[in-house]
Amino acid sequence: MISGIDISGIDASRPQWFFDFVSPFSYLLLEQRDKWPSFDFVPCPVLLVDLYRHWGQPLGGAVPAKRIFTYRHALFRADQLGIPFKMPPAHPFDSTRAMLLAIAAGGEFACVREIFRFIWREGRDPSTEEGFEQLCERVGIAHGEALIEEESVRAQLRRNTNDAIAMGVFGVPTFWMNKQLFWGEDALPMVLYCARTPNWLDSREVKRISSLPSGIGKPNAQ
Template identity: 70%
Template sequence: MTIGIDARQPLWFYDFVSPFTYLLLEQHDKWPGFDFAFTPVVLNELYRHSGQVPAYSLPTKRVFMYRHALFRAEQLGIPYKMPPAHPFDSTKPLLLATAAKGDVQFVREIFRFIWREGRDPSSDEAFAELCERVGMPDGPELIKSAEVQAQLQRNTADAVGLGVYGVPTFRLNNQLFWGEDALPMVLYCARTPNWLESREVKRVSSLPSGLPGKQA
């Protein structure tokens, strides 16, 4: 039986395919002091539901994204090495984290395997090594479980229902904060939640579209 997302608690949505999600997790010591529920989701499914074109499908945007991630890593002093190909199939590590109900240490170890060591978690050999590293040598069998696979699908569907459209995304006080560069905003809103109720924030949050046939 799958378990639905408890939207009453602070949430953090992630997919291992995202370099910016790795960079944000490496700044965990700066996060607001809440117990975020780490929630794996399938990024491509979020894109599909929201009608977005993945950045890596546009050649010039793909190059910029990879350069920007490297720049941010160097700027932040975070060890960083891209895996041999991107995008890669992140299904196996997502299912592993789902099966383990992975906490920050567990999830961070997987991210570091991919984005600090530059490994491809989709290959059988590398995934088996990853499972050993996180203390789940039976991982290759665990991820075949229909219940585990259904739970990841449920996570993703519930995230879509909450309006999540990308990763990394914080959900705090019923608000979404997307992207590695949103951390200062998350921190500010955690300290000053009334800012979201200010007149100008409300105004810009409900602006109509100025283009015919376009919904805001």
């Protein structure tokens, strides 16, 4: 759908896949979609920066050594998986316009994949004027700049992010399956296992570790 988007909340009864185009690991996971469980996942764009702010996590580039390792790890995983990979010219970048474009385009996996490939396979920056114009051409959307200014489109991205937070989503990529969260590109084996053996999450040890008390008290406690 290109216009007249109905603002709607996330249907938590359906499997979801949460992503942000700023995440190289979201790209790498989508490129492995042929390995995903046969659930009908709904692609759901959310703003990673807002997830971090809500949960009090430092932004991705805040720790220099972690930033370097993250980029090396993404490249290493791409090499391992045989997935073409090229970092955009600057990172992190503002992914908001690309996220809004995906919503305006209807949020289908085919469009989402093309946007990811524009950024992470070709190394483009969708946050610049030129980059965003080229991205719109790539996905075949005219007047993209005007579309992403529609309040219904912007409201949908806010709603997605707020609903994801209410569901406990704290990062991307994240699968929501059987009302459970699975975070990270490297969580795919766990997703596949739990799709085949959903009762594992109800096992005694999983339940025990899922409700462990903290041994250091609340943060900033005196």
